[in-house]
Amino acid sequence: EVQLVESGGDLVQPGRSLGLSCKTSGFIFGDYGVTWVRQAPGKGLEWVSVVRTKRYGGRGDYAASVKGRFSISRDDSKSIVYLQMNSLKTEDTAVYYCVRGARGLDVWGQGTTVTVSS
Amino acid sequence: DVVLTQSPLSLPVTLGQPASISCRSSQSLVDSDGNTYLNWYQQRPGQSPRRLIYQVSKRDSGVPDRFSGSESGTDFTLRISRVEAEDVGDYYCMQATLWPVTFGGGTKVEFK
Secondary structure (H helix, E strand, O other), X not given: OOEXXXXXXXXXXXXXXXXXXXXXXXXXXXXXXXXXXXXXXXXXXXXXXXXXOHHHOOOEEEOOOOOOOEEEEEEOOOOEEEEEEOOOOHHHOEEEEEEEOOOOOOOEOOOEEEEEOO | OOOEEEEOOEEEEOOXXXXXXXEEEOOOOEOOOOOEOEEEEEEOOOOOOEEEEEOOOEEOOXXXXXXXXXXXXXXXXXXXXXXXXXXXXXXXXEEOOOOOOEEOXXXXXXXX
């Protein structure tokens, strides 16, 4: 069974940093890109970042709203994707979902909650 | 960025009756590889999103055949042939042809 399990969500103050992890299983991790999508309370879905496979250079791309503050990486030996979030703002408050794929986005994790508040 | 405009925002439905959701794209979503990367997602209350349809009209495994997707140019439609109780929730279209990936604003399906 394909699974993606997010962790690391927490309550943090504005300007601080937080790291999220996405542990995956049930598929050949190296064959897939992995995407982060977030959902602010009561709002819709927002694409945040993607990390591509090593075949495509393992490159990360970011939404304009987080570029320069967030950094995505992958560890193929552990089948884990990381999202490092710096200089957090109140508007980053959301449930963060880890999703398999760069275009297909077919399997979603259960999400982890990030709350940015003083 | 590609803007996906969903309508209606809210869709009151009746059990056993058909329903449809529209998603209009601001640009063509036909990729250079010939595919159109337009997906539909269902999000039931309190749950993670679940993909129903990919590449416009391909149904995911386990998705009931009452769900179908179609396109006409830059207009995309998700249809439910006969609404069932478990279909209540939010529905989103998403495009991944052009970067960045973008989502429609969502449609809330609820019973009258």
